[in-house]
């Protein structure tokens with residue numbers, strides 16, 4: 133068994149990208165291997181949709197059966213960049229690309245980039261640390277060498293000196309001898325060991341080839357990469373370095389190694405607080421209730437003694453609950469900033485350790501430091517990843533210990549010591565009950581997604597920081613961004629600024645903001661795709677069909693814009709704009725939404741004939757069907773089925789199921805007919821609008837109004 137300790141000099145160096153590639157090609161070559169992996173996938177990571185049609189590999193075939201099963205899913209799914217690239221962008225960068233190291237370390241809280249360079253963990257968010265840790269612990273069992281070539285670190289140097297092996301100090305782009313062997317089929321020692329490796333692990337013949345090809349391809353890719361962008365290579369190396377460090381750390385069970393490691397990484401060095409003077413409640417927009425609730429905590433931190441003399445009773449721990457990006461971290465920083473006290477940031481995932489005692493000792497250090505500097509705020513982001521109910525999980529062997537330490541620390545100081553612990557979580561249900569008992573995190577503050585007013589404020593706040601056209605209507609954008617978090621809105625403004633810069637404008641306009649919104653909602657524009665005239669025409673009539681029905685249906689939402697610019701998976705779209713955040717909807721509004729959805733297909737049918745209708749309406753039908761089903765089964769809006777909810781439709785009697793289906797069918801049919809009626813009687817307007825879309829590609833609300841009034845647009 134190979135080990136990464138410094139006494140053993142690796143003979144073969146395999147960059148991670150090669151490995152990934154090897155798996156990748158193995159995966160596509162393995163068509164008939166077991167389903168065990170998929171089951172694991174479902175069991176352990178339900179949040180990742182994994183298509184069952186996807187060919188899967190059985191890692192046992194690869195001789196990797198001694199991997200801990202719970203790591204398999206994480207490992208393969210995240211190391212294979214091919215599974216899904218688009219939707220997982222923000223979710224897990226492992227999947228998207230093994231090169232995008234910079235997003236991988238998204239240092240979203242704006243500090244500890246120095247720690248980041250050293251170890252990574254402190255700033256990685258949970259989704260990223262887990263697979264990383266899992267991966268690293270798997271390295272122990274893996275017949276894998278991590279590339280050590282080219283790392284300009286003290287460690288590598290020492291290693292080189294120790295071994296006196298200068299060959300490993302190769303320059304970038306140099307083909308390592310084993311790779312030459314692999315590519316040119318001369319049996320070098322490397323190929324031999326790769327062969328041996330595969331023999332030992334009894335990999336079947338056809339898969340051996342796939343494995344090798346994978347390495348070769350990976351290698352070539354890496355070469356191309358070197359030539360193209362030195363920069364991203366550097367980033368790749370950063371991941372590799374961190375993997376290496378973590379890997380070594382994982383292997384360093386011997387006291388000698390771990391002590392040395394600690395000193396090199398500063399892992400247990402003093403925890404540095406950050407003074408938060410510059411962040412105040414003023415910076416947190418649209419979270420008025422949360423701010424009000426936290427105001428008294430600020431008062432307390434300003435003068436803990438006075439507060440307790442007056443008999444005030446304050447919680448030790450405050451739990452901020454809310455979806456990602458709603459400003460929980462920002463609020464915690466603002467509490468410290470308002471009170472002008474030190475702020476200690478920790479992320480739950482950095483306590484989530486694979487090794488005994490490490491998590492607990494980090495907690496101890498953190499509290500020791502904080503108490504010495506009270507009054508102060510300790511902020512623990514992703515509290516659920518340290519304090520979750522998952523005691524027996526093999527992924528988190530020492531979490532119980534860590535929770536206990538946290539509880540002990542919280543119980544161990546008096547309320548007037550002036551230390552306030554703020555924890556943040558997206559999943560309060562996942563928290564260990566012991567944590568929310570009185571005397572611990574007993575005050576809960578919800579930080580919801582902002583409403584329309586909040587969104588307007590947030591947008592205005594970020595728009596203030598850039599040059600904007602006076603015509604920009606923040607409220608209008610806010611209305612079209614239901615469900616966006618503060619971070620999403622900040623991103624929207626950034627994207628708009630970027631777009632304006634690319635277009636060499638000198639200020640950000642409404643179009644840029646609309647553009648950014650669509651991009652976030654629907655994916656990037658696909659300007660490059662060539663769509664033939666006929667398809668363009670069909671799309672233009674389809675989209676104007678939606679728009680016409682929306683325009684002439686009383687309770688439909690106002691149109692915001694229509695476009696036939698392909699974006700993400702769509703060929704065009706019509707966006708509507710609710711007047712306000714809708715808390716509840718009337719029957720007539722629901723029907724109107726269905727009718728608008730139907731407008732697309734109806735248009736195709738009326739204009740091009742029944743035999744020329746396209747597949748483009750399937751998502752329209754999806755949404756119409758969804759509404760109809762809800763009306764019948766949830767909202768009590770069907771006379772036949774009455775004012776009753778039907779939750780688990782699978783458990784209903786066949787008769788009831790049939791009745792529901794029948795009702796849904798009728799609702800959809802009626803809706804289709806209403807849309808048809810409108811489009812038939814408005815055929816002239818329909819044609820104007822479709823023509824205008826073909827000419828101008830995108831039309832805003834005002835322009836649509838002009839065209840439907842039968843007037844011409846000013847040429848652009």
Ligand SMILES: Nc1ncnc2c1ncn2[C@@H]1O[C@H](COP(=O)(O)OP(=O)(O)OP(=O)(O)O)[C@@H](O)[C@H]1O
Nearest residue numbers: 415416417455456457458459460461462618619622
């Ligand atoms: N209400 C808001 N007002 C102003 N800016 C906001 C607001 N909410 C989020 N932001 C912006 O989004 C960034 C990310 O928010 P933050 O990290 O505070 O969210 P979070 O709720 O802690 O997210 P997570 O659960 O992912 O840790 C902030 O630094 C800030 O720039």
Ligand SMILES: [Zn+2]
Nearest residue numbers: 732748749752
């Ligand atoms: Zn459509």
